[in-house]
Each structure stands twice: as structure tokens, then as C-alpha cells.
Amino acid sequence: xNTGQMHAGLHPIDEDLVRRLVAGQFxxxxxxxxxxxxxxxxxxxxxxxxxxxxxxxxxxDGGAEDVSREQEWLPRLGPRLSTAVPEVLGxxxxxxxxxxxxxxxxxxxxxxxxxxxxxxxxxLAKDLAEFVAAMRSITLPGAPAAHRGGPxxxxxxxxxxxxxxxxxxxxxxxxCDAVTAVWEDALRAPDWDGPPVWLHADLMPGNxxxxxxxxxxxxxxxxxxxxxPACDLFPAWNLLSADARQVFRxxxxxxxxxxxxxxxxxxxxALIALPYYRETNPxxxxxxxxxxxxxxxxx
Numbered sequence: 001x002n003t004g005q006m007h008a009g010l011h012p013i014d015e016d017l018v019r020r021l022v023a024g025q026f027x028x029x030x031x032x033x034x035x036x037x038x039x040x041x042x043x044x045x046x047x048x049x050x051x052x053x054x055x056x057x058x059x060x061d062g063g064a065e066d067v068s069r070e071q072e073w074l075p076r077l078g079p080r081l082s083t084a085v086p087e088v089l090g091x092x093x094x095x096x097x098x099x100x101x102x103x104x105x106x107x108x109x110x111x112x113x114x115x116x117x118x119x120x121x122x123x124l125a126k127d128l129a130e131f132v133a134a135m136r137s138i139t140l141p142g143a144p145a146a147h148r149g150g151p152x153x154x155x156x157x158x159x160x161x162x163x164x165x166x167x168x169x170x171x172x173x174x175x176c177d178a179v180t181a182v183w184e185d186a187l188r189a190p191d192w193d194g195p196p197v198w199l200h201a202d203l204m205p206g207n208x209x210x211x212x213x214x215x216x217x218x219x220x221x222x223x224x225x226x227x228x229p230a231c232d233l234f235p236a237w238n239l240l241s242a243d244a245r246q247v248f249r250x251x252x253x254x255x256x257x258x259x260x261x262x263x264x265x266x267x268x269x270a271l272i273a274l275p276y277y278r279e280t281n282p283x284x285x286x287x288x289x290x291x292x293x294x295x296x297x298x299x
Contacts, residue, residue, distance in 0.1 A: 149227020
């Protein structure tokens with residue numbers, strides 16, 4: 001039975017808690033206005049703090065590692081990127097009432113792009129390729145493994161289980177035989193045999209900010225690390241039109257095997273997300289449907 005919650009064990013967070021946390025650990029910001037931000041995010045809550053900052057707090061235990069990873073690595077990555085990324089202004093500590101680390105970041109303006117409604121799809125594709133290429137060019141010692149950055153086959157069992165679950169939801173209209181064929185095609189692609197590269201590893205529309213159709217910022221680096229470069233090809237299918245998708249591919253000079261793995265990874269995420277979020281997170285479910293349609297429509 002659906003409870004209306006995205007995940008079991010969601011930790012209750014409200015504006016009063018955020019005010020107490022800020023006042024207790026960052027008294028210089030006590031008294032600033034706090035308001036909840038609407039977000040399609042799945043493991044963290046976001047609160048605006050005054051006009052220049054935002055507070056990010058884990059909703060579940062799985063989000064705590066994401067916050068700690070950002071606190072450690074964003075100060076090192078940020079200066080190496082021309083695209084704006086979150087700037088950590090305060091690293092909050094676990095306390096009674098909130099058992100995990102949390103962060104205060106500088107506010108980044110912009111809006112999330114909407115798949116199928118981009119004003120500058122080709123220019124945005126070039127901006128995204130520039131960001132991905134810049135991430136890949138980074139060399140920093142001690143890099144963590146990216147979430148989802150391992151072999152594609154590691155996603156096989158969960159992907160096939162999701163396809164079978166979707167067979168039982170006929171109202172979604174997913175051609176399960178067709179997506180299975182695409183998935184199996186991706187599994188036949190050779191694994192990445194080069195050195196692991198730096199990845200954002202979660203380039204969903206909700207983690208991108210645009211102004212006038214152009215990319216201005218990339219947020220939510222909780223999955224970042226090194227791994228298969230195919231992991232950062234997600235926007236090709238979760239955001240871009242067919243023409244812009246090819247611009248994105250050409251700008252990054254993606255070989256056939258990496259492209260096939262990227263398509264498979266993006267499809268896998270969508271297939272897993274759709275049955276899980278269809279009743280609790282409309283943004284995630286809507287984008288999952290977009291990915292499935294885009295993948296089945298062409299390359």
C-alpha cells in the first residue's frame with residue numbers, strides 16, 4: 001500500500017528545525033528567513049536561508065554520504081570548472097533532532113530545464129558537453145568511485161526486476177519487450193577499459209540550472225566520483241531533443257560502445273524510477289517516461 005512517502009523512514013524536517021540548526025551552529029545567520037523550496041529531489045530537503053544561501057539536509061540515511069562527499073570535494077572541484085557549482089559556506093554537524101551532516105551553500109539562481117520545452121536546445125547541448133568534458137579533464141588524487149560508475153552489468157538484476165514490475169502496470173503503456181531489447185543491446189557493449197574519469201553521475205534536469213536557455217549552474221554532486229564516462233551522458237536522453245542529442249555526442253566525441261552504455265544506463269535509471277516514484281514524485285516519474293520514449297524513438 002502506498003503511504004505517500006518517497007522512501008520508508010523519511011526523517012521529519014520543517015522550517016523550525018532548520019532555524020534551530022542554523023542558530024545553534026551558525027549564529028551569524030540566526031534570524032534569517034527560512035522557507036522550504038519545492039524540489040523533485042529524492043534524498044535531501046532544500047531550504048532558502050535569507051536571499052543568498054540555501055540549506056541542504058538529508059531526508060534519509062542514504063543522503064548523509066552525499067552531503068559529506070560534497071563537503072569534501074566541491075571546494076576542490078569548483079575552482080577547476082567554468083560552470084558554477086555549489087559553494088559550501090557551512091558544514092553542519094549531526095545533532096539531536098537531525099542525525100546526519102548537512103550543508104549551507106551559496107544560492108545559485110536559475111530554473112530547472114524542462115525536457116521537451118527547451119528554448120535553446122542546441123546551445124544547451126554544447127554547454128552540457130563543455131561541463132562534462134571539464135569534469136573528465138580533472139585529475140585529483142584519492143577520488144571516490146562514482147555512484148553508478150561501475151560495470152553496466154551490475155544494474156542488470158534491478159533493471160530486469162523493474163521491467164517485470166512495469167509489465168504489471170499496463171496503464172503506463174511501457175513496451176516492456178522493446179525496452180528489454182535495448183537493455184540487452186547495451187549489455188553487449190564492451191565495458192570501459194580506459195582510466196576512470198571524474199563524473200557528476202546524476203545529470204538529471206533537476207540538477208541543472210538555466211537562464212535564457214543556457215546552462216548556468218550544475219548542482220547536487222552527491223553521486224560524484226570517478227568511473228565510466230558513459231555515466232554523464234544522461235542528458236542526451238533525459239533532456240535533449242534528437243537534434244541536440246547528436247550535437248552533444250559530437251561535442252564529446254563519444255564512441256559507439258560508450259554511447260550504447262550511456263543509453264542503457266539512462267534507460268535503466270528511468271525503468272527503476274518509474275514504478276518506484278509514479279505515485280510519490282511526479283517530476284521523477286514524468287522524466288522517466290520522457291527517457292523511455294526518447295530511447296525507444298531512436299539512437
